[in-house]
Amino acid sequence: MPVLVMKFGGTSVATLDRIRRAAKRVGVEVAKGYDVIVIVSAMSGKTNELVGWVNEISPLYDAREYDAVVSSGENITAGLMALTLQEMNVPARSWQGWQVPLMTNSAHSSARIEEIPTDNLNAKFGEGMRVAVVAGFQGISPEGRITTLGRGGSDTTAVAFAAAFGAERCDIYTDVDGVYTTDPRISSKARKLDKIAFEEMLELASLGAKVLQTRSVELAMRYNVRLRVLSSFEEQSDDAGTLVCAEEEIMESNVVSGIAYSRDEAKMTLISVADRPGIAAAIFGPLSEAGVNVDMIIQNIAEEGRTDMTFSCPTDQVKRAEKALEEAKENGDINYHDLVADTDVAKISAVGIGMRSQSGVAAKMFKTLSDEGVNIKVIATSEIKISVLVDRKYMELAVQALHDAFELDKAA
Ligand code: ADP
Ligand code: ASP
Ligand code: MG
Secondary structure, three states: OOEEEEEEOHHHHOOHHHHHHHHHHHHHHHHOOOEEEEEEOOOOOHHHHHHHHHHHHOOOOOHHHHHHHHOHHHHHHHHHHHHHHHHOOOOEEEEOHHHOOOEEOOOOOOOOEEEOOOHHHHHHHHOOOOEEEEEOOEEEOOOOOEEEOOOOOHHHHHHHHHHHOOOOEEEEEEOOOOOEOOOOOOOOOOOEOOEEEHHHHHHHHHOOOOOOOHHHHHHHHHHOOOEEEEEOOOOOOOOOOEEEEOHHHOOOOOOOOEEEEEOOEEEEEEEEEEOOOOHHHHHHHHHHHOOOOOOOEEEOOOEOOEEEEEEEEEHHHHHHHHHHHHHHHHOOOOOOOEEEEEOOEEEEEEEOHHHHOOOOHHHHHHHHHHHOOOOOOEEEEEOOEEEEEEEHHHHHHHHHHHHHHOOOOOOO
């Protein structure tokens, strides 16, 4: 029988009533003749609570124990979803990641999926089971320890299952009815897109649009999974939501297709480091070894052989970055005057494949922000995106002003 993957995010399984509603949607697809793999997140707020407990007990925690704790929210919803389906007379059972087993590498708290054997689930489908409910976000390492896939990782679980089982489609049910030109919570003018290209979705996700985890888009693109984002709160037709698809499937699009923001970015500046060959390697080597994901980098012009080096990294990695750099200083590998962390910043990005062929986007972006009196602290660009770091208090203003300036409320 054809396989469909349906993923329900935290708000879609937040209460028993919502689990019942989600289960009904699953029942509709089963009645159409699909074998369904349901991927569930933890109830909304649960993972944050678990992360909070870990941080309170151990700020520089052992990531293996972090994973043991934060993966647990999904165990509850998987079991509850299977029970709800059984109550509706749909043959279903739940699976935790290790039972499948969803095999990952050992990068705890941000593990990558290595393999999903299909025989266990297929054997059960063969015996008449119609729905396999799988706990999202979790897997097992080669060492036999529980791993998690990074925040928002259930999206990636869903796409990986769709690829492994050759699913007809992977439907991501969430609390908005698709992918918008920007976060609809920030701008009332945000417009829902019927389709978005993999590349654009990949950039938007990696630049902060948490509607899909970045890795899930990467996998969908690589394995050509038909990926759809839609609401679990409304009755859905077969073409509802937003389809994430190949560029060729999209006829018209704006030069800029979306604005993303991230408030989880910190700006760190090393004051007065020696400007010598090898200095960048001496700074960013230890950071990378400490697992710090450096994003933007600027090195200022040197004066009298010394310079300031600024970089950005996720806010929750600031402590790790400080520790790594202080150790490098103690070892004599680098020498700096001071290390200043600014966590009151936000990254705003404009994304669009149209930028490949059209110039002037950066100029328009900078002019718009300057007209609003917003100072730009760091800039980074790539082929299809421009990102700036600004004071966090201007974040919403900047998103709205750019959304207006690029006329994203109007279709191409
Ligand atoms: P789930 O719990 O279902 O995984 P998430 O909270 O992870 O849901 O993702 C959905 C949220 O993503 C929406 O509520 C919305 O606020 C946010 N979001 C950010 N950018 C966008 C965008 N461009 N389009 C749609 N939603 C977005
Ligand atoms: N529950 C996990 C999180 O909140 C995974 C997910 O929901 O995708 O990050
Ligand atoms: Mg999510």
